Amino acid sequence: MLMIALEGIDGSGKSSIGKELQKYLQNKYKNKKILLTYEPFTSEITTLIQNLGWKDGISLTLLFSADRAIHLNWIKQNNPDIVIMDRYYLSTIAYQSSLGVKKEWIINVNSFFPKPDLTILLDLPSEIAIKRINKTDKFNFSEKIQLLEKVRHNYLELAKEDKNIKIIDATKEFNTVLKEAIMNVEKLFS
Numbered sequence: 001m002l003m004i005a006l007e008g009i010d011g012s013g014k015s016s017i018g019k020e021l022q023k024y025l026q027n028k029y030k031n032k033k034i035l036l037t038y039e040p041f042t043s044e045i046t047t048l049i050q051n052l053g054w055k056d057g058i059s060l061t062l063l064f065s066a067d068r069a070i071h072l073n074w075i076k077q078n079n080p081d082i083v084i085m086d087r088y089y090l091s092t093i094a095y096q097s098s099l100g101v102k103k104e105w106i107i108n109v110n111s112f113f114p115k116p117d118l119t120i121l122l123d124l125p126s127e128i129a130i131k132r133i134n135k136t137d138k139f140n141f142s143e144k145i146q147l148l149e150k151v152r153h154n155y156l157e158l159a160k161e162d163k164n165i166k167i168i169d170a171t172k173e174f175n176t177v178l179k180e181a182i183m184n185v186e187k188l189f190s
């Protein structure tokens with residue numbers, strides 16, 4: 001199974017790119033099973049987080065990571081050839097460390113999860129992202145929005161440490177971003 005993770009701050013274009021990437025791959029590899037999944041995965045943990053708010057970074061780390069364990073079990077049961085994940089453990093490292101949680105501890109908690117074959121990081125300044133964010137954001141906390149530039153910086157630092165994380169400039173026009181995402185995915189097959 002090939003695992004592709006899409007990462008970036010809120011509004012960076014992950015969901016839009018994820019949908020187009022799935023369409024592209026399904027059209028090209030007709031007999032392969034290609035799944036597109038999202039984190040947070042479970043409605044139960046989403047509700048717990050909505051009730052908790054955006055302050056207690058330790059609880060948030062544990063909740064997002066527990067949700068991930070359930071997400072991965074579901075993926076394994078469905079046995080896809082390729083899974084495109086709209087957010088994965090890099091989200092917990094980038095977002096929850098912006099709340100003051102130690103990065104090393106978050107990495108430790110998430111060390112049970114398989115490393116993706118490719119992570120596409122859609123990089124966008126927070127002031128542009130905020131203009132694009134959907135009004136129906138499920139975690140609509142002002143504390144989170146204020147931290148988005150810090151989260152962006154955390155992502156960029158993490159990308160320096162891992163050659164499987166490919167940064168795409170998400171300020172570019174959508175089709176250009178999509179082409180770059182496809183080019184990176186195609187390299188997995190060459």
Ligand SMILES: Nc1ncnc2c1ncn2[C@@H]1O[C@H](COP(=O)(O)OP(=O)(O)OP(=O)(O)O)[C@@H](O)[C@H]1O
Pocket residue numbers: 008009010011012013014015016017132133134137170171172173174175177
């Ligand atoms: N390259 C782009 N240029 C301009 N607008 C874009 C681009 N990519 C996506 N958008 C638009 O930005 C908005 C947010 O995109 P999308 O929902 O895909 O982001 P997201 O990263 O999944 O957001 P979230 O994490 O908040 O769910 C949408 O209205 C989408 O059409």
Ligand SMILES: Cc1cn([C@H]2C[C@H](O)[C@@H](COP(=O)(O)O)O2)c(=O)[nH]c1=O
Pocket residue numbers: 010039040064065087088089091092093095096137138139144
């Ligand atoms: C998986 C995960 C997510 N988050 C944050 C990032 C976003 O603000 C929301 C998810 O919303 P989306 O619009 O559906 O992408 O949750 C986080 O802080 N930590 C995580 O591990």
